[in-house]
Amino acid sequence: MKHTISLLVENEYGMLTRVAGLFSARGYQIDTLNVAPTLEEGVSRMTITTHGNDHVIEQIIQQSRKLVRIIEVTDMTVAPHVEREMVMLTVSARPGEQRQEVLSLVEIFRAKVVDVSNDSFILEMTGNAEKVGAFIELLKPLGIHDIVRTGPVAMTRVAHIKAQKLKDDDEEFSELTLNEKV
Amino acid sequence: MKMRGARILLESLRCEGVKHIFGYPGGAVLHIYDELVKHAENLGITHYLVRHEQAALFGAAGYSQATGQTGVALVTSGPGGTNAVTGIANAFMDSLPLVVFTGQVPTHLIGNDAFQEADLTGITRSCTKHNYLVKHVEDLAPTIKEAFYVASHGRPGPVLVDLPKDMTAQEIEFSYPETIEVRSYKPQIYGEHKAVKKAVKAMLTAERPVLYIGGGALAAGAFDEVRELAEKLNLPTTCTLMGLGGFPASHPLSLGMLGMHGGYWTNMAVNNCDLLISIGARFDDRVTGKLSEFAKGAKFIHVDIDPSCISKNVPCDYPVVGDAKIVLQQMLKEIEEQVNDGHQISTHSAWHEQIAEWRRQHPFWWKEEGDVIKPQYVIHELHRITKGQAVVSADVGQHQMWTAQLYGFDTPRNWLNSGGLGAMGYGFPAAVGAAVARPNELVVSVVGDGGFQMVLNELATIKQYNIPVKILLINNGFLGMVRQWQEQFYEHRYSHSNIEVQPDFVRLAEAYGIPALRATKMNEVTHTLEKGLNTPGPVLIEMKVAREENVFPIVPAGAALKDMILA
Numbered sequence A: 001m002k003h004t005i006s007l008l009v010e011n012e013y014g015m016l017t018r019v020a021g022l023f024s025a026r027g028y029q030i031d032t033l034n035v036a037p038t039l040e041e042g043v044s045r046m047t048i049t050t051h052g053n054d055h056v057i058e059q060i061i062q063q064s065r066k067l068v069r070i071i072e073v074t075d076m077t078v079a080p081h082v083e084r085e086m087v088m089l090t091v092s093a094r095p096g097e098q099r100q101e102v103l104s105l106v107e108i109f110r111a112k113v114v115d116v117s118n119d120s121f122i123l124e125m126t127g128n129a130e131k132v133g134a135f136i137e138l139l140k141p142l143g144i145h146d147i148v149r150t151g152p153v154a155m156t157r158v159a160h161i162k163a164q165k166l167k168d169d170d171e172e173f174s175e176l177t178l179n180e181k182v
Numbered sequence B: 001m002k003m004r005g006a007r008i009l010l011e012s013l014r015c016e017g018v019k020h021i022f023g024y025p026g027g028a029v030l031h032i033y034d035e036l037v038k039h040a041e042n043l044g045i046t047h048y049l050v051r052h053e054q055a056a057l058f059g060a061a062g063y064s065q066a067t068g069q070t071g072v073a074l075v076t077s078g079p080g081g082t083n084a085v086t087g088i089a090n091a092f093m094d095s096l097p098l099v100v101f102t103g104q105v106p107t108h109l110i111g112n113d114a115f116q117e118a119d120l121t122g123i124t125r126s127c128t129k130h131n132y133l134v135k136h137v138e139d140l141a142p143t144i145k146e147a148f149y150v151a152s153h154g155r156p157g158p159v160l161v162d163l164p165k166d167m168t169a170q171e172i173e174f175s176y177p178e179t180i181e182v183r184s185y186k187p188q189i190y191g192e193h194k195a196v197k198k199a200v201k202a203m204l205t206a207e208r209p210v211l212y213i214g215g216g217a218l219a220a221g222a223f224d225e226v227r228e229l230a231e232k233l234n235l236p237t238t239c240t241l242m243g244l245g246g247f248p249a250s251h252p253l254s255l256g257m258l259g260m261h262g263g264y265w266t267n268m269a270v271n272n273c274d275l276l277i278s279i280g281a282r283f284d285d286r287v288t289g290k291l292s293e294f295a296k297g298a299k300f301i302h303v304d305i306d307p308s309c310i311s312k313n314v315p316c317d318y319p320v321v322g323d324a325k326i327v328l329q330q331m332l333k334e335i336e337e338q339v340n341d342g343h344q345i346s347t348h349s350a351w352h353e354q355i356a357e358w359r360r361q362h363p364f365w366w367k368e369e370g371d372v373i374k375p376q377y378v379i380h381e382l383h384r385i386t387k388g389q390a391v392v393s394a395d396v397g398q399h400q401m402w403t404a405q406l407y408g409f410d411t412p413r414n415w416l417n418s419g420g421l422g423a424m425g426y427g428f429p430a431a432v433g434a435a436v437a438r439p440n441e442l443v444v445s446v447v448g449d450g451g452f453q454m455v456l457n458e459l460a461t462i463k464q465y466n467i468p469v470k471i472l473l474i475n476n477g478f479l480g481m482v483r484q485w486q487e488q489f490y491e492h493r494y495s496h497s498n499i500e501v502q503p504d505f506v507r508l509a510e511a512y513g514i515p516a517l518r519a520t521k522m523n524e525v526t527h528t529l530e531k532g533l534n535t536p537g538p539v540l541i542e543m544k545v546a547r548e549e550n551v552f553p554i555v556p557a558g559a560a561l562k563d564m565i566l567a
Ligand SMILES: Cc1ncc(C[n+]2csc(CCOP(=O)(O)OP(=O)(O)O)c2C)c(N)n1
Pocket: B395, B396, B397, B398, B399, B400, B422, B423, B424, B425, B447, B448, B449, B450, B451, B452, B474, B476, B478, B479, B480, B481, B482
């Protein structure tokens, strides 16, 4: 099963190789990996998606916790959480029908056009894995020239802000319940 | 006072209470060696010059195994560091606290393929508990402080500190941090109360329990607590290869070693128990044999400071994360309470009788055959003559297993060997480390002719410092353990395991200025051993033993414990 593991790490020399090395030495898979700073100086958040049975996931968590510079390891998948990834695509958008079709998909998926040329767009879109997947599938027949994805990042839901969120955002609602079922 | 980095290193070692270091000089560590010759004596630090960096690491590891203290090694950059890697990996597998200082090219040359440059933090990342590259001289003392903390706290392990040459040259005010706080490293010491309670309840209701002691119990210094628990609950108690000495071998509750070369009765007890109580052991494949058959009807209690060890190989029913000594104390208290609440303690007499019966059926044995020396007899005599009180450091191979089987260890830290990595060449240099640490005790290094030839250069070290290691060479002219597998599992095809072309070991030792003796017949064994062990200073005792003796019982690789081969 797919798991999203969130690691809070001291951001220092060699940290990424320590984590990546642990995964390769013990034969675990990294499907996606994302690293970026947090509010606290010197502390980074790594988000790794991986897969394996319960035993493998438990070992990944425990072995990662042992790394001396890892502050916290959370398996995001076991608790309600929100997951997002960003994708950027260069797609064909010749003036006329094709361009209209792309723009309507942009509208439906709440994506953005961030760069325009004569016959192509660069699009930016965020969403959970399913939404990103669906967006890509629909754009494929129109012609995708290039694609970059960040891999997911995830955040645990805090129970008391849940109700608020549900009211605020219908889309959010469907996704949250979706994640909860996982 | 302002000092250069090299001096700061030595002052820091003094602050850590380091008395002995094992090392080998080279360009990148010359500043450190220069400070050593000037200040080591004042600082109460003795440096031992080995003859190969691997021996510095094994020496530091033996020092640590024999004392529980952190061992320290110092080697140069590039080849010095790479030569040390096997020793680092060994300490990692056997959870030995070491701090290893390696030289590195000056910071401005790092990454330039400079002379004797190797990416030592990169190379050792997967075989150290943690490692550091010091890039600013003001980080030096705090890094050393943290290195010693990390090496010895929680599950111990080797830590490497890579020192670019300019870091040992630059000057700075020295002050050593008094305390250390590593927010990302806080091992859990106390067992969770609920977990302890549940585990104890399982202990009190078990009908056929076995207590299973690993190296972690020794690391935690839990000898007294283990014994108290065993005695209180009448628990048959077995030790792993790394746990030997964690429970007295001569104790009536002792089952000796389990696993691939464990006793028949021991493995049968484990195979048939209904509760296996593991203290600081890790269910290694050499212990469990075929996992799906291992103690099939049993529930498992697993006490370990490293949560990743729990349920790694065998699903655990009662996990308790914490320091073995502390958790055992908690358990003993909890037992009191549950007994006060009316729980009975069973004598388990039928279970003990069953195990005794297994032991009567198939005890350890060997066959005497005329004059030829049986290696098992040598170990048996070694035990008798030394009254089981010697510090014994084995290498890797058949002689290691016979020593583990037959030299009953009654106290912790008298048994040294390379268990996890199984690194040939460990036994002799590790004995050097032990003899340095415990100068007034008898230290015997039991080695095979194969492993000894990997490190016999260290004869010069024990000669130079007059280190009184007694080398007991069990010479069968074979890579014995390999030959045994080839005999048993490859239809006698002895592929590249015959090493009968070898030096005259007695004359070799004498060439180093070390007295040496040899026995070639059974009736010479006792006398030769006695004479050798009573010779002051270093000595080599060679036993020319039966060439094709096998270690029994043996659980074939991947087979279930109960399918061990007895003869
Ligand atoms: C460095 C290393 N290389 C190879 C091995 C594989 N190995 C295990 S036991 C053994 C034979 C050891 O022979 P010897 O030292 O003569 O001891 P004996 O088994 O004869 O007692 C070998 C080659 C090892 N454990 N370590």
